[in-house]
Amino acid sequence: MNKRWFLALAMLAPLATAPAGAARPAPKAALPRVPRVNFTDTRLKNGLRVLLARDASAPVISVAVVYNVGAFVEPVGHTGFAHLFEHLMFEGSANLAKGEHAKLLTDNGGTYNGGTSFDFTIYYETLPSNQLALGLFLEADRMGGLDVTQRNLDNQRAVVQEERRMRYDNVPYGTLSERLQDLAFTKSPYKHMPIGSMADLNAASLAYVRHFYRTFYAPDNAVLVVSGDFDPARAAALVSKYFARIPRGPKPTFPSLYEPPQTKERRLAYTDPLASLPAYISGYHIPNGNHPDAPALEMLGSVLTGGKSARVWKSLVEVKQVCTSVSAGGGAGRGPDLFTFRMTFAPGQKVETAEAALDAEIARVRQSGVTADEMRTARVQALLGAVQSRRDSMMRAEEIGIDAVVYGDPNRANTHLAKLNAVTAADVRRVARKYLVRSNRSVVIALPPVANVPEAAQ
Amino acid sequence: MKSAFLIALGILVVGPATAQDVPPPPTHVAAKNRAPVDKSILRVRFPRPKRYTLPNGLRLLVLEDHKLPTVDFSLSILAGSFFEPKAKTGLASMTASMLDEGTKTRSSQQIAVALDRMGASLSAGADQGAERAEVSASGLSTDTGAILGLMRDIVRNPVFPEAQFQKVKRQTVAGITGAMKDADTLAEIATRRALYGDTPPARVTPSITQVNALTRADLAAFHAAYYRPNRAILGVVGDVKADDIYKLALKALGDWKKGSGPLLASLPAFAPQTATKVFVVDRPGSVQTSIRLANLAITRKSPDFVPFTVMNRILGLSPTSRLNLNIRESKGYTYDVRSVFDAPRYLGAWVAQTEVRNAVTADTLTQFFNEFRRIETAPAPKAELDAAKRGIVGAFARRMESPDILLGMALTLEEYGLPADYWDRYPAMVQAVTPAAVQRVARQYIGEGRLQIVAVGEKSVVEEALKPYGIPETVDVVAGMK
Numbered sequence: 001m002n003k004r005w006f007l008a009l010a011m012l013a014p015l016a017t018a019p020a021g022a023a024r025p026a027p028k029a030a031l032p033r034v035p036r037v038n039f040t041d042t043r044l045k046n047g048l049r050v051l052l053a054r055d056a057s058a059p060v061i062s063v064a065v066v067y068n069v070g071a072f073v074e075p076v077g078h079t080g081f082a083h084l085f086e087h088l089m090f091e092g093s094a095n096l097a098k099g100e101h102a103k104l105l106t107d108n109g110g111t112y113n114g115g116t117s118f119d120f121t122i123y124y125e126t127l128p129s130n131q132l133a134l135g136l137f138l139e140a141d142r143m144g145g146l147d148v149t150q151r152n153l154d155n156q157r158a159v160v161q162e163e164r165r166m167r168y169d170n171v172p173y174g175t176l177s178e179r180l181q182d183l184a185f186t187k188s189p190y191k192h193m194p195i196g197s198m199a200d201l202n203a204a205s206l207a208y209v210r211h212f213y214r215t216f217y218a219p220d221n222a223v224l225v226v227s228g229d230f231d232p233a234r235a236a237a238l239v240s241k242y243f244a245r246i247p248r249g250p251k252p253t254f255p256s257l258y259e260p261p262q263t264k265e266r267r268l269a270y271t272d273p274l275a276s277l278p279a280y281i282s283g284y285h286i287p288n289g290n291h292p293d294a295p296a297l298e299m300l301g302s303v304l305t306g307g308k309s310a311r312v313w314k315s316l317v318e319v320k321q322v323c324t325s326v327s328a329g330g331g332a333g334r335g336p337d338l339f340t341f342r343m344t345f346a347p348g349q350k351v352e353t354a355e356a357a358l359d360a361e362i363a364r365v366r367q368s369g370v371t372a373d374e375m376r377t378a379r380v381q382a383l384l385g386a387v388q389s390r391r392d393s394m395m396r397a398e399e400i401g402i403d404a405v406v407y408g409d410p411n412r413a414n415t416h417l418a419k420l421n422a423v424t425a426a427d428v429r430r431v432a433r434k435y436l437v438r439s440n441r442s443v444v445i446a447l448p449p450v451a452n453v454p455e456a457a458q
Numbered sequence: 459m460k461s462a463f464l465i466a467l468g469i470l471v472v473g474p475a476t477a478q479d480v481p482p483p484p485t486h487v488a489a490k491n492r493a494p495v496d497k498s499i500l501r502v503r504f505p506r507p508k509r510y511t512l513p514n515g516l517r518l519l520v521l522e523d524h525k526l527p528t529v530d531f532s533l534s535i536l537a538g539s540f541f542e543p544k545a546k547t548g549l550a551s552m553t554a555s556m557l558d559e560g561t562k563t564r565s566s567q568q569i570a571v572a573l574d575r576m577g578a579s580l581s582a583g584a585d586q587g588a589e590r591a592e593v594s595a596s597g598l599s600t601d602t603g604a605i606l607g608l609m610r611d612i613v614r615n616p617v618f619p620e621a622q623f624q625k626v627k628r629q630t631v632a633g634i635t636g637a638m639k640d641a642d643t644l645a646e647i648a649t650r651r652a653l654y655g656d657t658p659p660a661r662v663t664p665s666i667t668q669v670n671a672l673t674r675a676d677l678a679a680f681h682a683a684y685y686r687p688n689r690a691i692l693g694v695v696g697d698v699k700a701d702d703i704y705k706l707a708l709k710a711l712g713d714w715k716k717g718s719g720p721l722l723a724s725l726p727a728f729a730p731q732t733a734t735k736v737f738v739v740d741r742p743g744s745v746q747t748s749i750r751l752a753n754l755a756i757t758r759k760s761p762d763f764v765p766f767t768v769m770n771r772i773l774g775l776s777p778t779s780r781l782n783l784n785i786r787e788s789k790g791y792t793y794d795v796r797s798v799f800d801a802p803r804y805l806g807a808w809v810a811q812t813e814v815r816n817a818v819t820a821d822t823l824t825q826f827f828n829e830f831r832r833i834e835t836a837p838a839p840k841a842e843l844d845a846a847k848r849g850i851v852g853a854f855a856r857r858m859e860s861p862d863i864l865l866g867m868a869l870t871l872e873e874y875g876l877p878a879d880y881w882d883r884y885p886a887m888v889q890a891v892t893p894a895a896v897q898r899v900a901r902q903y904i905g906e907g908r909l910q911i912v913a914v915g916e917k918s919v920v921e922e923a924l925k926p927y928g929i930p931e932t933v934d935v936v937a938g939m940k
Contacts, residue, residue, distance in 0.1 A: 033527075035525075057859065060855060096493065099787065100489045103777075104493050106776050106778055107849045109499070109856065110853075126856055129855070130498060137493050137494050159790050162790075162813070163793035165793075165815060172636060274639045277632060308573075309571040309573075324628065324632045346632035346635075347632065376575070382577075383598075384598060390526070391859075452638075452639065
């Protein structure tokens with residue numbers, strides 16, 4: 001499973017395990033081909049990259065704008081800003097009253113959302129195809145100028161703080177991942193989560209918010225995607241009509257994503273007052289998602305826990321029954337990322353026993369590698385993942401838009417699967433040996449207060 | 459997430475409320491009307507799946523969709539928790555969860571290997587408080603026959619092996635143990651108990667003791683009685699040919715023997731509560747209060763289904779709903795506030811819900827009641843009503859790119875015996891809803907003086923806030939989970 005800490009107003013589909021391409025070394029029976037995402041790729045004079053992906057199979061259009069902004073740009077003291085903006089971007093402008101943006105979409109049969117990750121922020125809407133102009137107008141409007149007032153800021157800051165309470169502070173294990181990021185990273189901006197801290201949100205000033213907007217929400221720092229059932233000439237004309245007038249922004253400076261090598265294991269255990277059972281997460285440093293080792297790491301995650309027959313799941317959950325679930329997978333961020341393992345437990349199961357069993361499996365894959373059978377299974381799973389990641393116009397827009405911003409390559413959607421198919425068993429063993437090293441990992445364990453464990457469950 | 463609430467709507471699946479804002483007059487957007495809007499509503503005609511009935515009573519619906527090389531199966535069976543005796547709460551769910559853990563000819567691992575090699579997925583489950591169990595599977599359409607073969611095997615020939623039974627019990631106990639601290643689960647248990655008393659729809663979870671007491675023999679007997687073709691509907695969507703699927707289904711499931719016994723569980727006659735009662739669930743350590751205001755409302759076949767749907771959208775089920783504009787956008791009390799309802803064959807629950815920081819619990823309740831009073835005492839302005847209708851009907855076009863949703867709509871008709879042209883007529887039914895009807899259904903079904911109020915959080919905080927509404931009764935929900 002590919003985890004990117006991704007905050008969405010509503011959950012966006014998680015980034016697919018594997019985007020697409022053509023099936024290569026066909027194992028035995030011919031596998032179906034993954035339909036390509038076809039698109040045109042142009043730029044307006046103001047630097048806005050425009051991807052038009054036509055697909056007339058349903059009378060629907062999606063418009064997405066992916067901004068090159070996320071938690072990765074946030075300096076210490078200003079965490080949570082990209083995500084706070086995700087909320088402010090619905091607050092109105094010279095052309096729209098507060099609340100009118102959402103009203104126009106919902107009243108005309110549309111749906112919309114936004115999402116903020118470490119690496120990007122996406123805004124999108126899906127509408128009946130006769131409302132293409134509306135979707136483009138709305139995205140251009142908030143790129144062209146927002147009406148950020150103190151009242152809007154105060155209101156949306158409060159909403160975001162409730163979101164933080166709901167997702168992180170009032171749920172069991174809500175801060176498990178946050179603690180891992182903080183422990184594993186020392187220099188990289190991945191040290192903090194997109195949700196940010198309560199203190200930084202409280203300190204957000206109107207002046208800094210306006211400065212942040214001017215810096216990052218400009219056409220030359222964004223990619224616009226239109227997908228679905230549209231007439232290409234009309235779409236191009238509308239894009240030009242609404243977006244061409246927006247001036248370029250200043251050239252933003254982006255922070256270094258460098259993280260110094262870790263030389264010693266780091267561990268943290270904490271008591272989670274809302275937990276009744278323990279939880280475990282570990283993270284090993286790996287390179288960024290464009291690195292040549294990234295496809296092998298993706299296949300490694302699939303071999304380890306991709307299904308009930310996958311070796312680590314089978315051993316820990318089915319055979320030894322030392323935990324109730326285990327998942328593994330590498331992040332594929334624009335900067336050096338983590339390969340994580342997570343485990344959950346039933347009453348009576350001990351974290352130490354499960355960790356020892358997990359470590360034994362890690363040692364086994366390092367020593368003996370993986371089988372041809374396991375690789376074949378991982379390839380089929382990647383293929384199906386790719387197919388399912390393009391079911392609707394929004395998913396297709398999301399995929400090419402995010403690939404364009406994070407990896408600089410919208411066509412990754414059509415080439416990534418071939419890279420996964422080219423990974424060999426030897427590659428998987430090599431990356432396991434290289435990265436799954438104890439001195440390279442951080443471990444966080446959440447423990448329940450004794451009083452929370454019911455007797456009947458002991 | 460309470461899937462039951464969403465399924466029943468047959469309307470839209472709504473994401474959590476999203477961001478937008480409104481200035482001081484809390485429930486109104488002062489539109490500038492400069493955006494380019496196409497005034498027409500794109501009309502669509504939903505494709506109808508091909509329908510078959512096997513001689514043994516199994517109903518089959520197939521929707522061909524050749525866009526992607528995939529196939530999805532969903533088998534819905536009248537084998538949910540309504541059919542389990544109270545003392546064996548959890549039996550239906552455990553039976554469903556154990557289906558893929560071993561059959562007469564395949565071990566749990568053999569099933570897993572077969573699925574993983576196809577990249578396919580299969581899951582079986584039966585939610586508590588529901589009438590149906592669901593088995594679903596999906597994969598590449600080139601594996602259609604193999605996937606159906608596996609489904610056939612786990613549905614017809616499960617053997618519930620002891621080792622896997624212990625594992626699933628443990629996972630279930632872990633789930634219940636975790637849920638004891640989950641505010642949403644605690645709120646749901648207390649709410650459904652307030653509405654349904656001690657009847658099947660109120661049994662949101664078994665206790666750990668009940669789970670531990672279940673035996674393999676219980677599962678086998680439950681399976682033998684309820685996993686029968688005349689109790690099931692199979693829906694198939696994807697890159698397949700309908701007649702081919704019929705032939706495959708006939709071969710795989712044609713010799714499955716009919717069951718005897720009544721198809722539907724007998725339920726008591728439910729009635730809405732007639733006086734407000736107030737319930738508190740203590741959850742130490744809470745930094746938010748989870749609030750639920752609820753009553754029983756309508757059935758799926760109620761003539762008020764459509765006006766109630768429109769009313770609920772205006773009140774609490776869209777980003778521009780009154781509750782969202784007030785409690786989230788004006789007050790900033792919450793990330794998510796909404797009202798939802800389910801409308802099954804018996805009286806379903808209508809629930810207004812939110813999570814707010816402790817300090818604003820009392821005023822949040824005040825705002826809820828202000829909004830209930832407003833929608834009950836005055837007809838909705840025409841513009842607001844028209845916008846709600848346009849939003850509902852306009853959204854139909856989007857469903858055309860989700861074949862699984864289209865199939866789901868057809869399954870709703872099948873399940874409730876609604877006419878085949880129901881969805882074709884639906885837009886006109888929505889357009890016919892009047893301001894008076896909106897007000898009438900609000901008054902009839904919400905009834906601010908009859909609502910059951912549930913709050914989960916720090917007891918001291920919550921009790922104080924609830925006092926104006928009645929003497930709070932503390933419910934020990936967790937005791938019933940042990």
